Amino acid sequence: MLVYCGPVGIGPKSGRNHIAYRCCDQGRKAYRQAPHAARRIDIGRLVFIGETWTKTNMAPLRGWGTRGKRLIARVPHGHRKTLTFLAALRAVAITAPCVFDGPINGEGFLLHVQQILVPTPKPGDLVIMDNLGSHKARIIRRAIKAAGAKLIFLPPHSPDLNPIEQAFARLKHHLRNAREQTDEATWRRIGSIPKSVSATECRNDFLNAGYGSV
Template identity: 45%
Template sequence: MRAEREDWFEAQDELDPERLVFLDETATTTNMVRRYGWAARGERCRVAVPHGHWRTTTVTAALRTSGVVATALFDGATNGKRFRAYVTDTLVPVLKRGDTVIMDNLGAHKVAGVRQAIQAVGRQVALPSTLLAGPQPDRADLRQAEGSPPQSRRADAS
């Protein structure tokens, strides 16, 4: 494993940052609502929130140095069939010859046809996350749909 990790890091010197395409997903569910809200003094904070059956929405996107590209929205979690359709219908058309697609080791990324679809148009695929130890990179660009984190109490409020 150490040799593979060192090979990956050494090969990065040869990669052109403009040709890198990072692929990732994030999801949100309807039960991701804020538990607290702000209202004028003496008034209740009343906001409608979904109840009952929770729904999951998954956003899959590719990130280049120029920004987010090839964005897709799915109802439910990512699975192999959906991910393969995303790659063939959304990602491959925006790739250019010489691009390197980097994705993690999610099971859906390893289904038959995903790597082949990318390589069939002359692209390189890298799955480095098995080689990398440490935390995940910041996903702020993909996290916008998840909403704001809870805010602390205002200092001027009593």
């Protein structure tokens, strides 16, 4: 299940939340100053992991129409299927793509790491992922370490520091325009997207997130 945690209850009476967000701020600052986030780092060593949901009833959110007239379009309702897409983003390509049927849990994430992700990192790579409890199992750490890579966690509530989020935004835009409404068609459409992403797009995602900036 995808859970969004927004800034709730921040105010004079919200002491705990204020402390939590101050700690988050400190964590972001420390992350920005770490060697892997430095501008001089070889971004070819960075591997960002992420996951996002897709559905079989996705449709465009907006469109072009005649000025002064309502734009009418068909949008599917009723039964829909949720899929989870996981992948790794490098500075040149999207790698280790995987689609799960339905929401993902810790067991599913471990399966992705062991069978799909681990064969791709090279010795010396830095594998960076969101700060989630399901990502912190010791067996995940050991699997990545055994591949010769180092595991790093992003600060909490910091999607802007993970460049793969930009790739996911394009993925969902593509799926909305495609309007696939069956499981099989959605799977095929998702499977075709990683190969269509150019190295320039990947590098721009890194630069926009502050990695390798000049």
